[in-house]
Amino acid sequence: MNKQATRPRGTTRGPTRGAPPRRTAQRATRWRLAAAALLAVLLASGFGWWEARSWMPDRARFPVQGAWLDTTNAPVDWHMLRARGADFVYLTASQGATSRDPLFAEGLDAAREQKLQVGAVHVYDLCAPAEAQAANFVTTVPREAALLPPAIAIDTRPSSCIDLPSDAKLQSELTTFLNQVERHVGKPAILMVSSAIEGRYHLAAMIDRNLWVRQNWLEPGYAGRPWVMWTATDGLRSEGQPAPLRWVVVQP
Numbered sequence: 001m002n003k004q005a006t007r008p009r010g011t012t013r014g015p016t017r018g019a020p021p022r023r024t025a026q027r028a029t030r031w032r033l034a035a036a037a038l039l040a041v042l043l044a045s046g047f048g049w050w051e052a053r054s055w056m057p058d059r060a061r062f063p064v065q066g067a068w069l070d071t072t073n074a075p076v077d078w079h080m081l082r083a084r085g086a087d088f089v090y091l092t093a094s095q096g097a098t099s100r101d102p103l104f105a106e107g108l109d110a111a112r113e114q115k116l117q118v119g120a121v122h123v124y125d126l127c128a129p130a131e132a133q134a135a136n137f138v139t140t141v142p143r144e145a146a147l148l149p150p151a152i153a154i155d156t157r158p159s160s161c162i163d164l165p166s167d168a169k170l171q172s173e174l175t176t177f178l179n180q181v182e183r184h185v186g187k188p189a190i191l192m193v194s195s196a197i198e199g200r201y202h203l204a205a206m207i208d209r210n211l212w213v214r215q216n217w218l219e220p221g222y223a224g225r226p227w228v229m230w231t232a233t234d235g236l237r238s239e240g241q242p243a244p245l246r247w248v249v250v251q252p
Contacts, residue, residue, distance in 0.1 A: 012123075033136070045091055047166065052242075054236040055217065059085070062249035068121065068151075068231060071101055074241045078114045079247075084238050088117035090151055090248070093140045096125035096160065097132035098139070100140045110144075119148030121192070122181070126154075127161035130173040134180035141185070149187050155194040164200070169187070171206055190229065195222045212248075227251060 057065065066088035066126045069076060081089070091107045094100040101107075104120070120141040125133060141150065152218070155173075155190055157166065178189055193203050193210035204223040212229040213220045218228065228251050236245040 024224070054233060055180070055233060056085070056236065056247055057232045062252070063252060064088070064234055064250040066116070066248050066250075068092070068246040068248055069107070070121075071103070072234050073241060073245065074103060075242070076110070077239075077241060078116075080239055081115060082114040084245075085118060088119065088148065090119045090121050090148070091125060092153075093120040093156070094133075094136045095123035095212070097128040098219050099138055100136060104140055105142075117148055119151060121151045121153055123158070124152050124154045124177070125161075126159045126165055126170060129195065130177040131180065134184075137181055138184040143184055143186070145186065147185065149190050149210070150181060151190045151192050152181075153192040154197050156196045156200065167201055167206075170201055174207065178207075184242045192229075193223060193233075195220065198222050198224075214237075237248075 040149060045068070055141040056218045059065065064087050067081060068090045070092035083100070089111050091104055091108075091111070092101055108118055114125055120137070122133065122137045122216050124192045141147070180191055188209055190212050191207060191209045192214065194214055198204060199222070202224075211223050211225070211228075213223050213227045213232070214231040214234075215222075216233050216235070220227075229248055231248050234244060234246045236247045238245055
């Protein structure tokens with residue numbers, strides 16, 4: 001008779017299930033390290049985002065600084081803006097052929113009370129008639145020698161275009177617009193060109209005017225020639241302001 005070893009009840013055949021304690025500890029360590037790395041990335045991102053909200057260019061490098069305002073910034077805390085370090089403001093006076101800021105004159109007076117220099121911006125519509133756009137600007141902006149040179153903001157949007165105009169068409173219309181606006185104000189305008197419009201039309205090479213460029217935090221080089229003004233950030237948060245400020249510096 002074959003004798004079989006008796007097996008106590010409750011025991012299992014084969015190897016013990018589950019990972020060895022050492023492997024389990026290693027896996028837990030890896031998870032803790034990954035979680036710590038993720039937390040560090042999130043904290044760094046949050047810190048960077050918070051810093052970006054308050055970042056301004058170095059005053060030692062750019063002594064003259066200011067802001068570009070439009071209706072989204074109303075009501076403006078002018079005293080706080082001056083305390084923030086603004087030396088000047090540009091106010092969006094008109095856009096295209098029909099839109100204008102009804103509070104432009106009020107903003108002009110309020111800025112001057114704070115001893116701020118003031119200029120006017122027209123947001124150019126690539127497809128609206130040049131003469132109608134010029135008329136919209138000159139009926140909004142007074143003829144005053146104390147005003148800074150007018151700035152013409154040109155981008156592919158906003159626009160009434162179905163199709164963008166040709167290079168020749170835009171150059172002709174923009175030249176007509178500039179001639180009429182500059183005759184009104186008595187000084188050359190500044191072209192505020194976006195990277196998109198410059199990439200499409202090369203206006204910096206096409207039209208001989210001072211340039212205003214736009215790019216957050218890093219000095220842009222897309223215009224291909226020196227600029228005189230730079231919107232260094234469009235997300236500056238300031239106490240008392242309902243919307244972020246577009247902060248602008250002047251090339252020394």
